[in-house]
Amino acid sequence: MISFSPTEEQQMIMTMVRQFAAGEMRRIYRECDENGEIPGSIVDTAWKMGLVSSSIPEDYGGLGGERSTITGSLIGEELAWGDLSIAMHILCPALLAYPVLEMGTETQRKRYLPLVCDEKYKSATAALIEPRFGFDPYSLSTTARPDGNEYVLDGEKCYVPLAAEADVLLVYAREDGSGQGFIVEKGTNGLLIGEREKNMGIKALATYELSLKNCRVPKENRLGGEEGCDFAGIMNCSRVALSAMATGVAKAAFEYSRDYAKERVAFGEPIASRQAIAFMLAEMAIEIDATRLMTWEAAWMLDRKEEATKEASLVKAYADDMVLMVTDRAVQILGGHGYVREHPVELWLRNGRGFVTFDGMAVV
Amino acid sequence: MIDFELTPEQQEEIKAAQEFAEEQFRPVSRYYDEHEHESPLELIDKMWEKRGESMFRLGLDPAAGLRTEELCWGDAGLYLCIPGPALGGAAIFLSGTKEQIGQFLGKFNEGKPKWGAMAMTEPHAGSDTAAISTTAVRDGDEWVLNGEKIFVTMGKRALEDSDGFVVVWATVDKSAGRAGMKSFVVPAGTPGMRVEKLEKKLGIRASDTVTIVFSDCRIPFDNILGSPEVKKVDKAGTKGFKGAMATFDATRPIVAAQAIGIGRAALDFVKETLQKEGIKIRYGVPRQKLTALERDVMEMEANYKAAKLLTLRALWMMSQLQPNSLESSMAKTKAGLAVTRITQKAVEIMGPLGYSRKYLLEKWMRDAKINDIFEGTGQINMLVTARRVLNYSRDQLK
Ligand SMILES: Cc1cc2nc3c(=O)[nH]c(=O)nc-3n(C[C@H](O)[C@H](O)[C@H](O)COP(=O)(O)OP(=O)(O)OC[C@H]3O[C@@H](n4cnc5c(N)ncnc54)[C@H](O)[C@@H]3O)c2cc1C
Numbered sequence: 001m002i003s004f005s006p007t008e009e010q011q012m013i014m015t016m017v018r019q020f021a022a023g024e025m026r027r028i029y030r031e032c033d034e035n036g037e038i039p040g041s042i043v044d045t046a047w048k049m050g051l052v053s054s055s056i057p058e059d060y061g062g063l064g065g066e067r068s069t070i071t072g073s074l075i076g077e078e079l080a081w082g083d084l085s086i087a088m089h090i091l092c093p094a095l096l097a098y099p100v101l102e103m104g105t106e107t108q109r110k111r112y113l114p115l116v117c118d119e120k121y122k123s124a125t126a127a128l129i130e131p132r133f134g135f136d137p138y139s140l141s142t143t144a145r146p147d148g149n150e151y152v153l154d155g156e157k158c159y160v161p162l163a164a165e166a167d168v169l170l171v172y173a174r175e176d177g178s179g180q181g182f183i184v185e186k187g188t189n190g191l192l193i194g195e196r197e198k199n200m201g202i203k204a205l206a207t208y209e210l211s212l213k214n215c216r217v218p219k220e221n222r223l224g225g226e227e228g229c230d231f232a233g234i235m236n237c238s239r240v241a242l243s244a245m246a247t248g249v250a251k252a253a254f255e256y257s258r259d260y261a262k263e264r265v266a267f268g269e270p271i272a273s274r275q276a277i278a279f280m281l282a283e284m285a286i287e288i289d290a291t292r293l294m295t296w297e298a299a300w301m302l303d304r305k306e307e308a309t310k311e312a313s314l315v316k317a318y319a320d321d322m323v324l325m326v327t328d329r330a331v332q333i334l335g336g337h338g339y340v341r342e343h344p345v346e347l348w349l350r351n352g353r354g355f356v357t358f359d360g361m362a363v364v
Numbered sequence: 365m366i367d368f369e370l371t372p373e374q375q376e377e378i379k380a381a382q383e384f385a386e387e388q389f390r391p392v393s394r395y396y397d398e399h400e401h402e403s404p405l406e407l408i409d410k411m412w413e414k415r416g417e418s419m420f421r422l423g424l425d426p427a428a429g430l431r432t433e434e435l436c437w438g439d440a441g442l443y444l445c446i447p448g449p450a451l452g453g454a455a456i457f458l459s460g461t462k463e464q465i466g467q468f469l470g471k472f473n474e475g476k477p478k479w480g481a482m483a484m485t486e487p488h489a490g491s492d493t494a495a496i497s498t499t500a501v502r503d504g505d506e507w508v509l510n511g512e513k514i515f516v517t518m519g520k521r522a523l524e525d526s527d528g529f530v531v532v533w534a535t536v537d538k539s540a541g542r543a544g545m546k547s548f549v550v551p552a553g554t555p556g557m558r559v560e561k562l563e564k565k566l567g568i569r570a571s572d573t574v575t576i577v578f579s580d581c582r583i584p585f586d587n588i589l590g591s592p593e594v595k596k597v598d599k600a601g602t603k604g605f606k607g608a609m610a611t612f613d614a615t616r617p618i619v620a621a622q623a624i625g626i627g628r629a630a631l632d633f634v635k636e637t638l639q640k641e642g643i644k645i646r647y648g649v650p651r652q653k654l655t656a657l658e659r660d661v662m663e664m665e666a667n668y669k670a671a672k673l674l675t676l677r678a679l680w681m682m683s684q685l686q687p688n689s690l691e692s693s694m695a696k697t698k699a700g701l702a703v704t705r706i707t708q709k710a711v712e713i714m715g716p717l718g719y720s721r722k723y724l725l726e727k728w729m730r731d732a733k734i735n736d737i738f739e740g741t742g743q744i745n746m747l748v749t750a751r752r753v754l755n756y757s758r759d760q761l762k
């Protein structure tokens with residue numbers, strides 16, 4: 001039966017996350033953006049909510065809840081509404097955990113899943129994006145070559161969140177023409193973590209370039225072992241996650257500019273009482289809702305294990321455009337005040353513009 | 365639970381609508397576009413015989429939206445010709461008493477094909493519905509109507525070709541503004557009511573659009589829908605006007621669903637043609653590698669989906685008896701605009717095939733445009749959406 005109502009349990013989770021986002025994230029996000037740092041304490045607080053470990057089976061130390069991309073999307077939207085950098089930081093371990101959970105071998109699960117079920121937050125991450133024009137996740141330049149009992153990885157990656165502190169990295173590389181994941185533990189020879197990146201947005205999130213130079217990992221570290229992984233499936237999960245997060249960022253910008261427009265008086269009236277402003281806001285609201293519904297639909301298909309490349313990529317592209325449109329208009333509605341860093345809209349515009357680039361930087 | 369699954373029964377009903385559209389609408393689609401004021405009598409009889417089937421009943425839930433989509437995929441003009449009480453029926457159903465529902469809608473179960481219509485628009489009052497000047501004056505046990513209504517969909521079929529009815533909006537007290545606006549059921553054949561002009565249109569030509577003139581047209585007192593009282597509580601208006609607005613909440617998503625059907629027809633045509641030519645749309649490929657054509661098609665598909673999901677949500681809320689003014693207007697705004705653009709873009713993409721009357725695409729472009737105009741123009745629905753998201757009254761946002 002068609003329904004647009006989250007379950008009671010999902011609503012409880014959303015309320016919990018929203019409270020955290022409104023109370024904790026919104027209190028410090030500007031400071032984080034300015035300093036380029038996220039306090040460990042807020043990550044620990046978030047970690048206690050068990051957003052990642054909840055869907056990991058008890059056998060591996062998780063809470064054994066149902067793994068649901070829809071629930072993940074709801075969480076992703078709420079967290080990103082709070083702040084995108086902090087959201088990506090909090091969810092970063094899922095970049096390793098979910099692919100291992102869904103596609104990993106039993107040995108891989110036993111070894112790596114407990115890591116993200118620890119009471120204390122421990123970083124794990126994934127490296128997909130490569131620093132070149134025309135980057136295409138389906139034809140990676142980073143290569144993996146079997147050599148005896150090992151795989152040899154070579155290539156360059158960028159936008160790898162928390163690479164420097166992560167204990168384990170999931171590195172995507174091309175092997176025989178297809179995308180595969182390789183688990184690389186910290187300290188492996190040939191894994192060279194570069195300088196922290198300086199980006200237009202998500203400034204609070206520490207992201208890194210890294211290079212793989214004759215980096216050797218045991219054969220067992222190929223995600224999914226002999227069978228390998230469903231790379232397209234991972235991409236789709238990521239597209240849905242990012243669409244949900246784009247919705248959250250856009251919603252934040254929409255709400256702020258809506259409230260501002262009702263307060264700000266020009267020519268004797270609140271600017272919201274002019275159609276030029278009000279219609280922008282109406283369209284922002286419509287497109288935010290449309291994106292959310294499309295995200296839910298794609299997530300629903302993923303939960304049913306249906307092929308969803310079309311839906312996931314359509315909503316991702318739609319979300320990319322939507323979040324840019326909405327955050328840009330939010331700046332516009334604040335006029336000169338939108339341009340200065342006293343208000344958050346410029347931050348959301350900078351973060352919003354990034355979604356086209358953020359391939360594979362979040363999964364739900 | 366968030367769910368997009370249709371029950372097997374709903375799937376069957378949607379499939380039946382799809383088949384009917386393909387087998388009964390499509391083959392005569394061009395003919396009735398080119399023979400504007402001719403009635404598809406055989407088709408009408410067929411639809412009347414099948415009137416018990418879900419696709420021909422006015423439903424207000426997601427599945428009804430999907431059935432509407434299928435039928436309008438076939439032909440949006442012929443869809444409007446489906447015999448039944450239509451939007452006028454929705455008005456009676458939503459603001460009439462049990463007796464009125466029985467009295468006016470009961471006969472739609474028997475006899476010959478008949479239609480209901482709804483007359484709000486006047487020459488000098490379109491979007492600004494509160495400015496209507498048709499009057500209803502009480503005279504003993506009767507109301508006396510005077511005024512002129514234009515652009516009444518299926519007015520001719522309702523009033524001249526059958527024993528249908530029209531729901532007419534009129535003011536009982538001009539000084540009361542919105543609060544004075546009431547709706548009245550006027551049955552076919554009532555003296556003092558004349559169908560005058562039959563419009564020639566850009567699209568949806570199979571449907572008729574007429575002017576109706578009321579001169580001292582008398583109807584029984586009980587034909588008023590809702591309370592006859594004019595309560596001057598506040599400027600925001602009382603039940604009469606709210607009744608009209610409540611009807612819009614229900615009907616706007618259905619109009620959105622009509623739009624979506626046309627949009628999908630155009631999209632299907634584009635995709636089928638590309639397939640024949642061996643051109644693939646590569647989903648999941650990064651943007652900078654896509655062709656302009658792929659980008660266009662994907663954008664059209666995404667907008668179609670966006671409009672459709674907004675529409676299904678508005679209908680779902682309706683079926684859950686949740687207030688859905690905002691969501692209805694969002695759906696109608698998005699669908700009207702998206703489908704206007706989708707069909708126009710499709711004509712561009714298909715080049716000579718798009719512009720030629722040998723194919724139906726150019727017709728769909730002409731048909732689609734109406735969805736950005738009736739049941740509230742794109743701007744009016746944007747205005748309603750804006751007022752809702754800002755929590756503004758009509759005085760705060762004009
Ligand atoms: C970096 C920077 C440098 C600047 N340098 C200078 C300078 O050197 N000298 C100087 O004097 N000023 C300067 N300004 C100020 C700038 O000109 C104003 O910010 C600008 O005119 C907009 O005014 P506002 O910010 O008060 O926005 P508002 O007037 O509050 O407008 C807010 C929003 O409402 C819209 N709006 C307002 N009225 C209407 C209406 N009637 N109908 C429809 N929409 C409406 C606006 O378009 C805008 O989107 C500068 C601003 C910045 C950010």
Ligand SMILES: Cc1cc2nc3c(=O)[nH]c(=O)nc-3n(C[C@H](O)[C@H](O)[C@H](O)COP(=O)(O)OP(=O)(O)OC[C@H]3O[C@@H](n4cnc5c(N)ncnc54)[C@H](O)[C@@H]3O)c2cc1C
Nearest residue numbers: 482483484485490491515516517573737738739741743762
């Ligand atoms: C084929 C067809 C069938 C129809 N069927 C019916 C029917 O069955 N029953 C019925 O009652 N009516 C019907 N209509 C009428 C239809 O609902 C009106 O045409 C519509 O509401 C617009 O009114 P209008 O044509 O007077 O345009 P106007 O109200 O004059 O609007 C002109 C333009 O100004 C814009 N505009 C108006 N006010 C504002 C505002 N405040 N802010 C911003 N922009 C504004 C409008 O969006 C539009 O773009 C039908 C029309 C057509 C063409």
